Amino acid sequence: MANPFDKAKELATVLKDSDEFATLKNLHDEVNNDEVAKRMLDNFRNVQLELQQKQMQGAQITEEEIQQAQKQFELVQQHGTISKLMEAEQKMSQVISDINRVITEPLEELYGAGEPQEG
């Protein structure tokens, strides 16, 4: 009888061999080997991070900051490789989220039993 940990390792291997991962890795490498693209993406991510931290600390976010973040988002979206990378990250994030939903289904059943179905 397999144990969950061994199965998780198999899953990690399958995930690493998946088309989604290959696409993500290729685009990631492509951006990292392009100095301009890398700086553009790093700037974007830093601005995002700063805004998130401000939000978490309950600090006021100005109209100017929102506009600046929006402009930077439009800028990276116009960069072919970066926009493809962000799309690939979104897809991978969806795969991971689907996997987590499947894995925790037995627990959801256990703890959801007896309560009315949602949706």
Add this chain to the structure above:
Amino acid sequence: MANPFDKAKELATVLKDSDEFATLKNLHDEVNNDEVAKRMLDNFRNVQLELQQKQMQGAQITEEEIQQAQKQFELVQQHGTISKLMEAEQKMSQVISDINRVITEPLEELYGAGEPQEG
């Protein structure tokens, strides 16, 4: 070539067949079939939830509320079945967390590459 989603289903099956899950399910059923134990645990969880929500909303938590929560925790800890259930939940939560660490390792490697190793 297996796809990640199919592997995740295999993992969910293995998890559902695991000793950890069987122990958790038995204790969960035992508590739910014991009216007094169920009410005790429900009360405890409701108090915990209320405190968490207060904390998230940034509301002040009084010394009295902390003491009340502490007392309820000691009470449920003294209940044989409930304390075993909470222990089983802790173990299952550790299993899920280990699984997630293993699954996301390829992504950690990709995004951690080039940065100094921690620990």
